[in-house]
Amino acid sequence: MSSFQAHPLELSEKNFALNQDKMNFSTLRNIQGLHAPLKLQMEYRAARQIQRLPFLQSSNLALDTLRGSDDTVGFEDILSDPAQSELMGEPHMMVEYKLGLL
Numbered sequence: 858m859s860s861f862q863a864h865p866l867e868l869s870e871k872n873f874a875l876n877q878d879k880m881n882f883s884t885l886r887n888i889q890g891l892h893a894p895l896k897l898q899m900e901y902r903a904a905r906q907i908q909r910l911p912f913l914q915s916s917n918l919a920l921d922t923l924r925g926s927d928d929t930v931g932f933e934d935i936l937s938d939p940a941q942s943e944l945m946g947e948p949h950m951m952v953e954y955k956l957g958l959l
Contacts, residue, residue, distance in 0.1 A: 911955040912948045
């Protein structure tokens with residue numbers, strides 16, 4: 858079994874959004890105090906919970922709007938992850954699976 862050496866920037870790119878959020882929260886805390894990043898983190902958490910039905914892909918527009926990235930087009934917008942591709946399944950079965958009924 859051989860180990861695969863990833864490119865040094867791969868980990869940095871994978872965690873880019875997380876590192877960007879940490880830096881923004883730190884700057885916000887230094888400028889406006891502790892309440893500002895806490896409020897923003899609560900808004901992020903609430904926006905992440907907004908989802909469409911399990912058989913429809915969620916656009917995460919609320920989260921993109923909070924981050925200010927709703928008006929940018931990136932790589933993931935054009936060539937997204939194949940696992941995130943649009944596919945239609947049986948809606949009732951997918952909802953029951955999501956709720957743990959199957």
